[in-house]
Amino acid sequence: MQHAVEQAVRIIRERYAEPLSLDDISCAVLVSKFHLLRVFRQVTGVTPGRFLSAVRISEAKRLLHHSDLAVAAISSMVGYDSTGSFTSRFTESVGIPPTQYRQLSRGEGGSAARSPAQGPAGLARCRLRGVVRAAAKPLSPIYIGSFGGPILQGRPSSWTTVEDLGPFALQQVPRGICHLHATMLAAREQPLETVLLTATLGPLHIDPYISSEVELVLCPQNWSTPPVLFAPPGFETLTERVPQPGFKRLSSGFK
Missing domain, CATH: 1.10.10.60 (Homeodomain-like)
Incomplete structure (x- = not known):
């Protein structure tokens, strides 16, 4: 299979x-x-x-x-x-x-404020607590959000950033079904190299009357992981600022 x-x-x-x-x-x-x-x-x-x-x-x-x-x-x-x-x-x-x-x-034109997606009026909102873990220390903020599906794409219904591994809380998560996604940059074993770590959890049933905590374990992406599409504000700029051996911007063609 x-x-x-x-x-x-x-x-x-x-x-x-x-x-x-x-x-x-x-x-x-x-x-x-x-x-x-x-x-x-x-x-x-x-x-x-x-x-x-x-x-x-x-x-x-x-x-x-x-x-x-x-x-x-x-x-x-x-x-x-x-x-x-x-x-x-x-x-x-x-x-x-x-x-x-x-x-x-490319760090041009400031940063874009991407507000969470708005659900139907009157939809109950919940607070979701959890903990985020990884085997490496973060080189960037850790972005955590609730999304509509298993691919990290579109606008999150709720999202937050934390500066280090450990507890987090998402506010105003819509009641119903969602997927949690997290992403951060970490250092590879070799100096000056970075790796993107991601975590996905879901589908989750969010209910304001049920209190629960979740655990997100960030890992390097493998061959079966769909690419990350959503661009957290400032994330690509931060990636560019981290030293990348051999990096060169092209005027045309492929890198």
Whole structure:
């Protein structure tokens, strides 16, 4: 089961610019599309289609940050036929439009205040307590938020930052089902290198009448983890300020 999913993820990451369908991927890994859909979701937490979309937007973020290519060119390079559709999907996933992301990721134009998504009026809100743990010390603030799904994308319904590992509290979490996500930068074993750590927990049932605490354990991403799409305010700028051996911004093409 895992071998087929690994192959499917590899195909998605290598061929994301192509008009890949579930049929294409299942044929390439020699399993039925119904079996692949089931096992892929079990291993990664999402469908192949959502994983593919996340990889495309993640690659677009990289190109926006590290190149001066036009948004229309990047849209085509990551598999979109329409620049308008790409811009809408990018904004929905990352929280800000592509051009603004490029500016903020390079430390240009200040920071964007991205308020939590507003739920229906009158919806009960709750306070959620927990603890965040990791095997490494943070090099950045730890961002923690409640989101609508297993991919760290879109706007959180509630979010906070903490400066160190340990307890946290999320205020005004909407009652109902959500996923908790956390992310931070940490040091690798080698000097001057950093690694992105993430944690996902859910689906969780949030109820104002049930008191509970959660635990988030931050770990390095692996092959089965969908890319992080949401851009916490200032996070890319902070990543850029951390020394990165061999870093060079490109005027065109790939890094």
